[in-house]
Amino acid sequence: MQVTSSLELSDYEQSDMYNLIEKVTQDSNYKPFQLFNAIISTMSALISLSTSLFFIGTWNMYVALILLVIPLLSLTIFLRVGQIEFLIQWQRSGTERTAWYLIYLLTHDFSFKEIKLNNSSSYLIHMFSKIKKKFIYQDINIAKKKAWFNTLLGVMLNVINSITIVLIILSVKVGEIMFGNLVSLIQALSKLNDYSQTVIQNIYVIYNTSLFMTQLFNFLNKKDIANKSNETEKFSSIENVNKIVLKNVMFNYPNSEFNALNDINITIERGSLTAIVGKNGSGKTTLLKLLSGLYKPSSGEMYFNNVSTSNLNMKDYQNRVSVLFQDFVKYELTLKDNVRLSSVHSNNTDQQIKMILDSLNMSFLKPKDDYDLDLQLGNWFNDGQQLSGGQWQKIALSRTFYKNADVYILDEPNSALDPTAEKELFKYFVKLSKSKITMFISHNIKAAQRADQIIVMKEGQVIDVGKHTELLQRCPYYKELFESEKYQDVV
Ligand SMILES: Nc1ncnc2c1ncn2[C@@H]1O[C@H](COP(=O)(O)OP(=O)(O)OP(=O)(O)O)[C@@H](O)[C@H]1O
Ligand SMILES: [Mg+2]
Incomplete structure (x- = not known):
């Protein structure tokens, strides 16, 4: 709010600035908190994940490395999807404002009289639903992409896990490891899966939020630049204008x-x-x-x-x-x-x-x-x-x-x-x-x-x-x- 009040009239006479303000004011309440939570949660999950991985590595170094392949692949894919999702959301702000404006027109006294008399509400509602349909279509597309990758990666993960379990059982059979270790290794494998999921989800949130934070800081910098120019330049003051x-x-x-x-x-x-x-x-x-x-x-x-x-x-x-x-x-x-x-x-x-x-x-x-x-x-x-x-x-x-x-x-x-x-x-x-x-x-x-x-x-x-x-x-x-x-x- 303070930054917006420090902007110039020229900023408000350009629609791009409205888009930026809309996006930043909408999300800035919870995004920094969300980022903080995600960082803490990633750190603790990373520690647990490393412990499980280290334990598996003491049994078989190669298996431990192969177990990292799926999480790393998931991470790369989801960061890319996250980027696309962010761009879509960001580019939407102009159209979102149009949708907001249509609701505003349909629900306020100053416009209601004219809309009622000219029977133009159905036209405006149609404009609104066209925008919303486009958003739903975009959301479904992203959701489909995510579901498809999730299924593919899930199948690959199950295959690798099954092979690992077979290898552990074989190791017990040939006497490489004790039977007690079999239970601990399977538990470590299950924890490794859980923690890697947590890490991926949180890194996804961190990445998405950091894209938003970059925009937020760009916006906040506007105020800094305005203040700095006021500090550095020596302006004359004026008392009575004649x-x-x-x-x-x-x-x-x-x-x-x-x-x-x-x-x-x-x-x-x-x-x-x-x-x-x-x-x-x-x-x-x-x-x-x-x-x-x-x-x-x-x-x-x-x-x-x-x-x-x-x-x-x-x-x-x-x-x-x-x-x-x-x-x-x-x-x-x-x-x-x-x-x-x-x-x-x-x-x-x-x-x-x-x-x-x-x-x-x-x-x-x-x-x-x-x-x-x-x-x-x-x-x-x-x-x-x-x-x-x-x-x-x-x-x-x-x-x-x-x-x-x-x-x-x-x-x-x-x-x-x-x-x-x-x-x-x-x-x-x-x-x-x-x-x-x-x-x-x-x-x-x-x-x-x-x-x-x-x-x-x-x-x-x-x-x-x-x-x-x-x-x-x-x-x-x-x-x-x-x-x-x-x-x-x-x-
Ligand atoms: N914010 C703006 N951005 C771009 N062009 C603008 C903006 N405001 C006004 N103009 C343009 O500048 C010109 C002068 O507009 P201005 O509002 O100064 O006219 P005016 O003499 O006050 O007219 P009126 O008697 O209708 O109030 C117009 O051609 C208008 O389209
Ligand atoms: Mg005028």
């Missing part, structure tokens, strides 16, 4: 072939309100990820207070930024936690939480005179109160404003709000903009009109920056956005 400058910034997502942002040059200062507008996919949210310090530019420079992000301790900066994400979280927790999760280390009082709720007019949470901060939100847990889309957005906004930051960025903050709530939000935000760095992303030019500067984005580029009236005069693209909004009003 200015953000982007110079020739380009950005491309790790697995993407094209640049999500190209040649971005902007300056954003404290005390002004900035709006970012543009069509879907123009790069607004990507720019937000950079401005909030979650990503660094792929090329070009980003400065906070004239300090380049390449020399900056981004954690310090992130502590000074508060963001309402486009896909904000609806925490199935209490009202209090929903607000304070942006700033869990602050000593703010309940009164301060209530003040924020009042500023955004959350009267729907005040059926009596006061807020019940322990009210459970959502419907996953007992006595939860489910909220409307806009009400959830208001809660997320309260969380954003609850954090004491220098920079506030809101991604489509009004997407679910009614006109009254929108008006109240902007009143609050404009007031905040006098003393902070404030930005918001919107498709709504009407909302953007109030900004001190509007950044117009198109296909990953900033095509103009200015005030509403200036842009209307000189930027045809902005005018087009504005006109299309008016058209929407008419329709």
Whole structure:
């Protein structure tokens, strides 16, 4: 859990990392313990096995050596089968996640409505059973291989054991050994079989677990590497953010072939309100990820207070930024936690939480005179109160404003709000903009009109920056956005 929290956003935006996390978190609870047990058990079985083997060797060295052939052969075969089994299990994690996701879709409220109405459950169940059938087929194949080798090796073992017993009896007959030794030798032979089985099974477990542990250590190393780079590089810290400058910034997502942002040059200062507008996919949210310090530019420079992000301790900066994400979280927790999760280390009082709720007019949470901060939100847990889309957005906004930051960025903050709530939000935000760095992303030019500067984005580029009236005069693209909004009003 600690390692996952130390990962970067880029890690979470790649599906391979999900596969690794899934596998490692699933098995890491018991695997190290299993490995430890298997090592102890192998050591004790090896000692007993050597004693039996030594005893048989004192009677006949060659027979003792031949008795080792089957265990060694079994070991080689089962390690190979174990490797195949491990690879199959490991490669499954992506598909296993799909199966998990299908169950999640079929059993949660957010998706149930749509699935029920569109009658799509049978299709999803079919997808699920196809995955499970493939797994069962793979498991049966491995089980068949194991059973076949077990039978073959069992037959060979019985033949060798029978020959050995005949040889022991012959030795008694010709007087090479005493009759009493016959019983001890047969007992040693039986123990040798038992212990070699134990050793093989445990080595199989050790091998399989060690393949897993290698992956686990690779995963844990990620954290070490992240920590070490923090230790060795001397980063500047930052206290109050007053200015953000982007110079020739380009950005491309790790697995993407094209640049999500190209040649971005902007300056954003404290005390002004900035709006970012543009069509879907123009790069607004990507720019937000950079401005909030979650990503660094792929090329070009980003400065906070004239300090380049390449020399900056981004954690310090992130502590000074508060963001309402486009896909904000609806925490199935209490009202209090929903607000304070942006700033869990602050000593703010309940009164301060209530003040924020009042500023955004959350009267729907005040059926009596006061807020019940322990009210459970959502419907996953007992006595939860489910909220409307806009009400959830208001809660997320309260969380954003609850954090004491220098920079506030809101991604489509009004997407679910009614006109009254929108008006109240902007009143609050404009007031905040006098003393902070404030930005918001919107498709709504009407909302953007109030900004001190509007950044117009198109296909990953900033095509103009200015005030509403200036842009209307000189930027045809902005005018087009504005006109299309008016058209929407008419329709
Ligand atoms: N995690 C990601 N990995 C790869 N490409 C991404 C990722 N997120 C976004 N993109 C791509 O980057 C481009 C810009 O996306 P972005 O989310 O910044 O657009 P946007 O302007 O916020 O759009 P919208 O108005 O729909 O929210 C898109 O082409 C998108 O496909
Ligand atoms: Mg977006």
